[in-house]
Amino acid sequence: MTEKKRPLLITTGEPAGIGMDVVLVLGLAAEGKLQDFARPIWVTADAKAMQTRAEELVAASVLKSIPSWHTINTDINADNVDVNLVDQISQQDIDADSAFILLDIPCAAPVVCGQINIANSAMVAQQLDIAHKLAINNTVAAIVTGPLQKSALIDAGIKLLDGTMFSGHTEFFMQQSGCEKVVMMLANQAMKVALVTTHLPLKDIPAAITAENVRQTVQIVIDDMREKFGLAQPRILVCGLNPHAGEGGHLGSEEIEIINPVLQEFIDAGVNISEAMPADTLFTTRHLANCDAVIAMYHDQGLPVLKSHGFGDTVNLTLGLPYIRTSVDHGTALDLAGSGGASATSLYQALNMANEMADKSLIDVPAV
Ligand SMILES: NC(=O)c1ccc[n+]([C@@H]2O[C@H](COP(=O)([O-])OP(=O)(O)OC[C@H]3O[C@@H](n4cnc5c(N)ncnc54)[C@H](O)[C@@H]3O)[C@@H](O)[C@H]2O)c1
Ligand SMILES: N[C@H](C(=O)O)[C@H](O)COP(=O)(O)O
CATH class of the missing domain: 3.40.718.10 (Isopropylmalate Dehydrogenase)
Known part of the structure; x- marks a missing residue:
C-alpha cells in the first residue's frame, strides 16, 4: 500500500449547475491546481454528465483539453461503501496523471445545463450520503461541497433524517452525524x-x-x-x-x-x-x-x-462536526453552467482550507 494522505472528497452537487464546471477548471492537467494538495482528489458526479460538461467547456474555449480522470462505479447503497471503494480504488492501476477519481453516481434523467430536473435530486442527496459515510469512517480527510439547489431537493420530497424539510448541507451533515x-x-x-x-x-x-x-x-x-x-x-x-x-x-x-x-x-x-x-x-x-x-x-x-x-x-x-467539511460560497449559478463563466476560486479556497485543516488533524493517518 502506498503511503499517501487521505483523499479530499468533492461533491459536485446539482448537475444542472456549475459544480462540475469548477471541478473541471481546477482539474485541467495544464493548470494542475488539484495537484497543489498532495492528496488524492475524489469527486462525486454522474460520469456521463461530467464528460459532456467537459466537452461543452472545451467548445466554449474555457478548457484547452479535457482533464483526465479515472471513473469508479459506486454502489452507494452498500453498507460498507467505504471499504468497497478503497478496495476498488487500490486494485486499479490509476494513471498518475489523473486529475481526480470520479465516483460515478448516475443521474435518473439527462442533464441539461441550467435546467433543474427534480428527477435528479435523489442523485444530489446520494452524493451527500456517500460523502458522510466516507468522512465519518475516516476514509476521506474532508468533504468539500459544491453547490446544490435547495428548492430542487425540497420539491422532490427529500427530507432530513428527522423528517423535516431539506434545508442545506449544514443541517444534513449535522443530523447524519448525530450532532x-x-x-x-x-x-x-x-x-x-x-x-x-x-x-x-x-x-x-x-x-x-x-x-x-x-x-x-x-x-x-x-x-x-x-x-x-x-x-x-x-x-x-x-x-x-x-x-x-x-x-x-x-x-x-x-x-x-x-x-x-x-x-x-x-x-x-x-x-x-x-x-x-x-x-x-x-x-x-x-x-x-x-x-x-x-x-x-x-x-x-x-x-x-x-x-x-x-x-x-x-x-x-x-x-x-466530527469531520472536516468546507464548501464553496456560491450557489448553483444556473445561468453560467456549461458557459465557462464560472470562477473556480471559491472551490480552490475551500479545498485549500480543508487540506490545511486535514494536515493539522491528528486523525490524518495514511490510507489508500
Ligand atoms: N453551497 C451551496 O450549496 C449553496 C450556496 C449558496 C446558494 N446555494 C443555492 O444556489 C441556488 C441559487 O442561488 P443564488 O442565485 O442566490 O446564488 P448563486 O451564487 O447561484 O448566483 C448568484 C450570482 O452570482 C453568480 N455566480 C455564482 N457563482 C459564481 C461563480 N463561481 N463564478 C462567477 N459567477 C458566479 C451567478 O451567475 C449569479 O449571477 C439556490 O438554490 C441556493 O439555495 C447553494
Ligand atoms: N448560506 C450558505 C452560503 O451562503 O454559502 C448556503 O446557503 C449553503 O448552505 P449549506 O452549506 O448549508 O448548504
Whole structure:
C-alpha cells in the first residue's frame, strides 16, 4: 500500500449547475491546481454528465483539453461503501496523471445545463450520503461541497433524517452525524462570520434565539477557532438581534433577557468576547480589525456583509462536526453552467482550507 494522505472528497452537487464546471477548471492537467494538495482528489458526479460538461467547456474555449480522470462505479447503497471503494480504488492501476477519481453516481434523467430536473435530486442527496459515510469512517480527510439547489431537493420530497424539510448541507451533515448543534461559518481574508441560526424563515428567528442555542454556538466557535484555526484565545464579537442591539430594551428585549446573560458567562470564564453589539457598528473596520470571528444571529445579518467583501473568494465551513467539511460560497449559478463563466476560486479556497485543516488533524493517518 502506498503511503499517501487521505483523499479530499468533492461533491459536485446539482448537475444542472456549475459544480462540475469548477471541478473541471481546477482539474485541467495544464493548470494542475488539484495537484497543489498532495492528496488524492475524489469527486462525486454522474460520469456521463461530467464528460459532456467537459466537452461543452472545451467548445466554449474555457478548457484547452479535457482533464483526465479515472471513473469508479459506486454502489452507494452498500453498507460498507467505504471499504468497497478503497478496495476498488487500490486494485486499479490509476494513471498518475489523473486529475481526480470520479465516483460515478448516475443521474435518473439527462442533464441539461441550467435546467433543474427534480428527477435528479435523489442523485444530489446520494452524493451527500456517500460523502458522510466516507468522512465519518475516516476514509476521506474532508468533504468539500459544491453547490446544490435547495428548492430542487425540497420539491422532490427529500427530507432530513428527522423528517423535516431539506434545508442545506449544514443541517444534513449535522443530523447524519448525530450532532445536536453545529455552526455555519463563512470565512475570507476580511472576516470570519459564524451564525447562531442557519436556514430559517425570518419570522422563526426570534424563537430560535434561545440561551442554549447561543451558548452552544459560542462554545463551538471557541473550540473550533482553537482546534481548526490554531487561535488559543480567539477575540469574538457578537451581534445583537435587534436594531441598536435593542437600544436598552426599547427596540427589543432578546439582548437583555437572553443573549447578554449567556455572553456574561463566557466573559466571567475569561473568554475574549463582547456583549451583544449593534450589528451595523460591529461590521465597521475599527471593530473588525480587532476581532478573529463575528457571531451573527441570522443568515442575512452576517453573510451579505461578508460576501460584499469577497464573494467568490470565501469558504463556507461547518464547525462542530466530527469531520472536516468546507464548501464553496456560491450557489448553483444556473445561468453560467456549461458557459465557462464560472470562477473556480471559491472551490480552490475551500479545498485549500480543508487540506490545511486535514494536515493539522491528528486523525490524518495514511490510507489508500
Ligand atoms: N453551497 C451551496 O450549496 C449553496 C450556496 C449558496 C446558494 N446555494 C443555492 O444556489 C441556488 C441559487 O442561488 P443564488 O442565485 O442566490 O446564488 P448563486 O451564487 O447561484 O448566483 C448568484 C450570482 O452570482 C453568480 N455566480 C455564482 N457563482 C459564481 C461563480 N463561481 N463564478 C462567477 N459567477 C458566479 C451567478 O451567475 C449569479 O449571477 C439556490 O438554490 C441556493 O439555495 C447553494
Ligand atoms: N448560506 C450558505 C452560503 O451562503 O454559502 C448556503 O446557503 C449553503 O448552505 P449549506 O452549506 O448549508 O448548504
